[in-house]
Amino acid sequence: MARRASVFAALLVALALATVASLAFGAIKVPFSEVIEIVFGNGPGGPDQQIVEALRLPRTVEALLVGAALGIAGAILQGALGNPLASPDVIGVTGGAGFGAILIIILFPGSIALLPIGALCFGLLAATLVFLFAWSGRNRGSATKVILAGIAMLSLFTAGTTGLLAAFPERAPSAIFFIAGGLTSSGWEQLETIWPYFAVGFVLALLLIRPLDRLALGDDVAASLGSKPQLIRLGAGIAAALLAAASAAIAGLLGFLGLVVPHVVRMAGGSSSHAYVVPASAIGGAALLAAGDTLARTLRAPIEMPVGPFMVLLGVPLFLWLLRKAV
Amino acid sequence: MAADATAVPLLDAEAVEVEIGGTQILRGADLRLGRGELVAIVGPNGAGKSTLVRAVAGLQNPSAGKVLWGGRLLSGIRGREFSRLRAFVPQRMPVPAGVTVREAVTIGRSSHLRMLGRLTAADRAAVDAAIERTEVGRFAERALTTLSGGELQRVQIAIGLAQEAPVLIADEPTSQLDLGATIGVAGLLRGLADDGLTVLLVVHDLALALAVADTVVVVSAGRTVAAGPPAAVLTPERLAEVWGADARLSEHDGRTALHVAWIDGPAALRAP
Numbered sequence: 388m389a390r391r392a393s394v395f396a397a398l399l400v401a402l403a404l405a406t407v408a409s410l411a412f413g414a415i416k417v418p419f420s421e422v423i424e425i426v427f428g429n430g431p432g433g434p435d436q437q438i439v440e441a442l443r444l445p446r447t448v449e450a451l452l453v454g455a456a457l458g459i460a461g462a463i464l465q466g467a468l469g470n471p472l473a474s475p476d477v478i479g480v481t482g483g484a485g486f487g488a489i490l491i492i493i494l495f496p497g498s499i500a501l502l503p504i505g506a507l508c509f510g511l512l513a514a515t516l517v518f519l520f521a522w523s524g525r526n527r528g529s530a531t532k533v534i535l536a537g538i539a540m541l542s543l544f545t546a547g548t549t550g551l552l553a554a555f556p557e558r559a560p561s562a563i564f565f566i567a568g569g570l571t572s573s574g575w576e577q578l579e580t581i582w583p584y585f586a587v588g589f590v591l592a593l594l595l596i597r598p599l600d601r602l603a604l605g606d607d608v609a610a611s612l613g614s615k616p617q618l619i620r621l622g623a624g625i626a627a628a629l630l631a632a633a634s635a636a637i638a639g640l641l642g643f644l645g646l647v648v649p650h651v652v653r654m655a656g657g658s659s660s661h662a663y664v665v666p667a668s669a670i671g672g673a674a675l676l677a678a679g680d681t682l683a684r685t686l687r688a689p690i691e692m693p694v695g696p697f698m699v700l701l702g703v704p705l706f707l708w709l710l711r712k713a714v
Numbered sequence: 715m716a717a718d719a720t721a722v723p724l725l726d727a728e729a730v731e732v733e734i735g736g737t738q739i740l741r742g743a744d745l746r747l748g749r750g751e752l753v754a755i756v757g758p759n760g761a762g763k764s765t766l767v768r769a770v771a772g773l774q775n776p777s778a779g780k781v782l783w784g785g786r787l788l789s790g791i792r793g794r795e796f797s798r799l800r801a802f803v804p805q806r807m808p809v810p811a812g813v814t815v816r817e818a819v820t821i822g823r824s825s826h827l828r829m830l831g832r833l834t835a836a837d838r839a840a841v842d843a844a845i846e847r848t849e850v851g852r853f854a855e856r857a858l859t860t861l862s863g864g865e866l867q868r869v870q871i872a873i874g875l876a877q878e879a880p881v882l883i884a885d886e887p888t889s890q891l892d893l894g895a896t897i898g899v900a901g902l903l904r905g906l907a908d909d910g911l912t913v914l915l916v917v918h919d920l921a922l923a924l925a926v927a928d929t930v931v932v933v934s935a936g937r938t939v940a941a942g943p944p945a946a947v948l949t950p951e952r953l954a955e956v957w958g959a960d961a962r963l964s965e966h967d968g969r970t971a972l973h974v975a976w977i978d979g980p981a982a983l984r985a986p
Binding site for chain 1: 735771772773792793794795796797800801802803804807808810811812813817818821822824825827829830870873874877
């Protein structure tokens with residue numbers, strides 16, 4: 388318990404630091420003290436305040452939301468499917484979202500504003516197809532069936548994406564930023580459309596915490612306690628699909644975060660109780676993405692690099708270091 | 715032992731049939747449970763013992779027949795309510811990493827909690843009582859992954875007890891345990907029945923069934939073929955008929971044994 392509490396405290400400190408850094412750093416540096424004044428509503432005004440409020444605040448909120456959403460999506464999928472390799476990739480969302488985004492880039496190059504909608508719709512479509520196949524015939528709703536249907540759907544949509552890019556190579560450069568995964572400073576506009584998907588996903592995930600703990604002791608124990616294992620898996624799949632598709636709509640393909648953050652959290656806290664893993668993955672994912680995004684746009688400012696590769700650079704060493712000590 | 719005959723039985727299952735993937739597993743099984751009774755289901759491999767307990771426990775949908783819990787049809791009882799009527803202890807649950815014994819037993823209490831509600835003092839007391847009754851207290855803070863098979867089986871029973879249901883159903887609780895651990899778990903289950911809990915077990919070991927059960931139910935080829943006090947049901951004739959074995963059970967001073975003609979049984983019983 389003490390270990391979990393200290394991991395939580397460390398994550399919260401990391402989250403606070405990453406948030407302030409994300410608001411302070413960029414092409415123009417704003418002092419930390421000023422950032423804190425602006426956030427609490429007594430800023431000095433002037434261009435610094437405008438930069439923070441109009442550009443960096445929405446971007447930081449996006450980073451925190453997407454990071455939390457992907458952390459949670461990974462945590463509940465790994466719990467629901469009883470598989471450490473589960474991530475939003477595994478239920479087809481990432482593949483579908485990638486295909487949807489590239490389709491918009493190629494078919495409607497003039498309406499790039501549609502890209503988040505394309506990613507969202509195709510991400511959810513892919514997940515729906517996975518659930519339809521996994522919930523038909525014998526052994527409906529078994530973890531193995533979900534994973535196999537998901538991998539098949541991922542391959543299908545990835546092939547579609549690659550095919551489109553090969554057929555229209557001149558559009559590939561604009562697609563790369565999305566595929567690598569990255570945030571933009573485009574104000575609140577995207578969040579205004581996408582936030583309900585995050586909201587429903589977060590609420591569902593909260594309700595799933597206790598059922599997922601039951602499922603960890605096996606389908607039979609969950610059934611003994613009055614739960615329906617297939618229904619828990621379906622609920623977790625829907626929540627993860629909403630969170631991951633909404634994340635892809637805003638920040639492209641950052642599937643790695645959803646895979647790694649829950650593992651880091653479990654290994655660091657020595658616990659896989661979902662009442663700990665789900666919120667800790669949310670905080671950890673948010674901190675990691677905000678930190679990664681800050682690095683991605685400051686290292687070679689004013690050139691912005693996609694955050695995906697940076698997050699991997701931050702996350703993989705930590706992951707491997709913890710993995711060394713894990714059983 | 716058996717409940718008084720006029721009362722509605724806790725469980726009354728009649729002519730239960732189960733079909734899994736086009737294969738008929740149960741072809742007509744009956745089962746009754748009275749209060750405070752320890753009932754052992756015995757039978758050869760593949761006879762349908764586990765399927766029968768899963769069907770009455772609501773883990774497997776019957777394709778025909780009827781299952782009544784306290785006079786009510788199983789199909790009309792909702793999950794949360796059902797969790798207060800019976801607890802099901804699987805043969806071997808998956809052992810997740812990073813979950814302690816106490817956390818696992820607390821999960822066993824979760825069907826008593828409201829959605830997003832916290833544990834009340836009564837819930838904590840039920841968890842503590844389950845831990846104490848199964849004697850898992852000295853390793854309550856250890857991770858499940860560090861336990862032996864016998865310790866884990868006790869924890870599984872504790873998870874079931876935390877449900878505080880009047881019936882505990884366990885599928886082959888001792889089949890993977892060594893002799894000492896089997897004695898410990900069998901004694902625990904018998905003690906629970908003596909304290910008034912109704913216990914339904916699938917048991918492989920006939921000598922063990924004779925020692926602990928009030929009633930044995932014999933399942934053969936998907937049907938229940940006999941039910942009654944163990945000594946009356948597990949006769950040499952039935953062992954020959956159902957298991958194809960030249961064997962007899964004996965009881966002396968509370969010790970039971972199964973005597974088997976391992977090699978040279980009568981020619982009539984051997985495979986042609």
